[in-house]
Amino acid sequence: SQQGEEDPQALSIQEGENATMNCSYKTSINNLQWYRQNSGRGLVHLILIRSNEREKHSGRLRVTLDTSKKSSSLLITASRAADTASYFCATDAEGSGSRLTFGEGTQLTVNP
């Protein structure tokens, strides 16, 4: 079974709006990562947040982590049509031996 589960499965917004995607996981983690995948391409790393961090920013991205709820959220502010992609969370679970487990992803569509 998947360690990370994203919510919602699909999200459609207008340019300029903010997009929020959520990820829940089941076990204790070393870190949680977010990736982006454009159609037909490989995944690209966006941001990594460690288990002792609560919030992290990178440009228009803001990631939060709540280890007590075993959940994370990715916020993309002022979205652009070019942000249209699938977004995946991945967990590096404690004792996993450097293996990342991915969720099923959120398909984000940003309409011009």
Add this chain to the structure above:
Amino acid sequence: DAGITQSPRHKVTETGTPVTLRCHQTENHRYMYWYRQDPGHGLRLIHYSYGVKDTDKGEVSDGYSVSRSKTEDFLLTLESATSSQTSVYFCAIKDRGAGELFFGEGSRLTVL
């Protein structure tokens, strides 16, 4: 872009034939991974390697074998392909345990 090359990028084969997918990196990273991506399942880990000749199974390893005789190459072999192995296969690399993955562009395999 991380120096990862997957080959072939597309392959159509018949049930029962052997198939080998190759992942080649120029980054000298220690860790290499093979994932498969299917609708409704996200990315699932098949096998991974933490050094030359050091490999281990992931969550969906049945029907697959791997080899890593050199740092730069990680081969995924389907000894006898089945239709259930129709998928997009991604190779990924990582230079240290708690780091981010760099993905290749994927290999689309169709087993008829």
